[in-house]
Amino acid sequence: MKTEKTLSGWRDWLLAETPESALQARLSRIYLSWLSFKRNPLAVIGLLIVVFLVLIAIFAPWLSNHLPTDQNLADRLQPPSSKYWLGTDELGRDIFSRVIHGSKITLYIVFLVAIIVVPLGLFVGTTAGYFGGITDKILMRITDVFMAFPRLILALAFVAVMGPSIENAVIAITITSWPPYARIARAETITIRHSEFILAVQQQGASAWRILLKHIVPMCTSSVIVRLTLDMAGVILIAAGLGFLGLGAQPPSPEWGLMISQGRQYLLDQWWVSTIPGIAIFIVSLGFNLLGDGLRDVLDPTNN
């Protein structure tokens, strides 16, 4: 029966009032969120930009017509042409190919930051919020310590000590980004900690860790995801900033911030060298911001 479903058949299956399996229930929930998400055209544009970025990163070798590190000194600082679609830089490297390959680095940074920041923030925040008392005090004061540093300055200090590289830049960004997540998770945890559905699992004899993982964390994830998406623009900008200052990715890596930095001395005469990666950063940051706004409208429990 399920093998030959028409499009409308699937739609009905997803919108069924009485789902027949856990899978259908979950998919139906996602589908309903998607329906309300796609009503917001800006959010859809944001999503398209982010999906586009991922696709470009995956297919970078096939999309680019030059190697990102291929130098051709005879063709240095060429304006956009049919051979070099977005021109070349001071070493005669094709900017189009470099921007395409740079997307991989940007995604790599974004991904690394996300998988470290979210679990860390959730763990610290929910633990502090749920147990309260002395645990809360200790964990939140630690959080405050990290929050007290200006983001870029701490990142700069860290990279200065550890040496410049993308990985160190990611660690530096992570160290300065997790505290807000812990705060969000803690706030959410405190509002639901005494609600009856948590009392009910306590009354079933569940252990504290079980309650945290299975009952409290799922209630915090949506606001954390929204915050993460909105933060991504900032993360990309700091990564680019570190690259620009020479403390992130190192030459000849086609990291966008580094590209801007290297092209800035030619800005007046060969504007494209710096401007093209700048536009790329701008579009991707905008995409994450729009997506985050859209997700907030869909996922924020206070809206339902």
Add this chain to the structure above:
Amino acid sequence: MSLIQQITEMYTPLLNVENLNVEFRNHAGKSIHAVRDVSFSLGQERLGIVGESGSGKSTVGRSILSLIPTSAKIKANKIALNGVDLLKLSELEMRQFRGNKISMIMQDPKHALNPVMRVGDQIAEAFRLHNRIGRAKAKQKVLDILNDVQIRDPERVFRAYPHELSGGMGQRVMIAMMLIPGPDLLIADEPTSALDVTVQMQILAIIDDLVRDKGMGLIFISHDLNLMASFCDRILIMYAGRIVEECRASELSQAKHPYTKGLLACLPTVENSDQKLTTLNRDPAWLE
């Protein structure tokens, strides 16, 4: 003016609602017909509207004040207060009407009071909005009003913030505020549902006395059948947006409509505790 006109004028009820229909859209975009063809009139009496959740009883109260979401559509032949059709008023005129002629008491006074302003100052402000008097005079007036709603220590309540008041005290303050402009019609939407029974009695006594002394009309919206029967003069029973039955409060126990009978029968009492409670079988025919 003809004689007939004069006579009808004399007998114009305080409030006359004819064929009220309210429709709104839910978040999925589905249209919901919340109130269907509701007509009733009200004199200087205590009229109860009773029904279960979703019966449309609150929507009736709110549409009289036009206090419903903008997505909702009110259609009616007439909603007339003292002969003035409220549907024909502009937004501005309606706002004045709302303050001066009709007041509403809601279930939770905490939502209606400004949490960061002292109770006394809020009432005084409401008072000075309607009367041109100085601060000192306004304060004295407020203390009088608080006294009217049987607050024993008006000075203390005057200085209190809303969160420092108990449920019963908050509801008294709410009633005090609503009575300042001297309305002709008071709409009370579950005013005592969150209160303990003894406090409920006291609040109802206050409303009762005020309505009697000032000659107001009262629409009392509640889900509590026993309370309605003992408090109101006349009761409308609503089901799925319609009035299914109207009766004198004292005769509620002899109600005829199967829905009303069913509701009365499912109430638990100490007397019927050896039997199963009767449950309500909803007949689709009630929807017609």
Add this chain to the structure above:
Amino acid sequence: MAGIIDIHNLDVHLGRGKDAVHAVRNVSFSVKKGESFGLVGESGSGKSTVLRAISGLYKNFTGKINIDGKVQNQHKGVDFYKNLQMVFQDPYASLHPRHTVDQTLSEPLQIHKLDQVEKRIRTALERVGLGLNFRFRYPHQLSGGQRQRVAIARAMILEPRILLLDEPTSALDVSVQAEVLNLLTELRIEYNLTYILVSHDLAVVAYMCEQIAVMNQGQIVENLSKDQIMKSNATERYTQQLLAASKGYDRDAAGKLLQF
């Protein structure tokens, strides 16, 4: 005393320092096996606090709580919870909003490592009159009455011997309340359960319970049997007033209310 639940000189303090409240004062009562015991009182009377102390949700109490012959201390084993379950007041707040009915019901089974999960969930759903159609719905797809049935199924799925009911119907319409009360009555007979029912609604308590304790300001004012309530045979002034106020509005009586 040989009840399944014996409470002796229970005292509960809530909060700390300046905000501390002596919520329950010197409360003692005993509930026999298979009996339905009612605690009635106005808000702040401490009735729910007593229930939560028994259920293990409040750990800071003094006095003796004796369940099934065992003295309860601060530490509760998993077995304790299998024997004693609770149904909460607000069906809109007591189910996890992101868990399906299926997840909600399988959680206690996983905690207590019970087998035959599939069969137990089916039986529980059918027993509370919901049917399998509801198994994969989320709480927001259920009405208040259906939610409360899920909450009852969740409590019953561990096959407890004692059920604590904290205002189980006060958020429901009267017609739905009747269905839920009937269900609770059937379950009690079928499984020989012991109930402690807390409510502000004297009619509900009088309908459901054989023994009733009236509470005010943390203390038990009076113990009444069903018979005494039927005859309005209360000795304490507070109880008499409560009985009268529950009958409906009466202007004269309202003027004579005393403050307790």
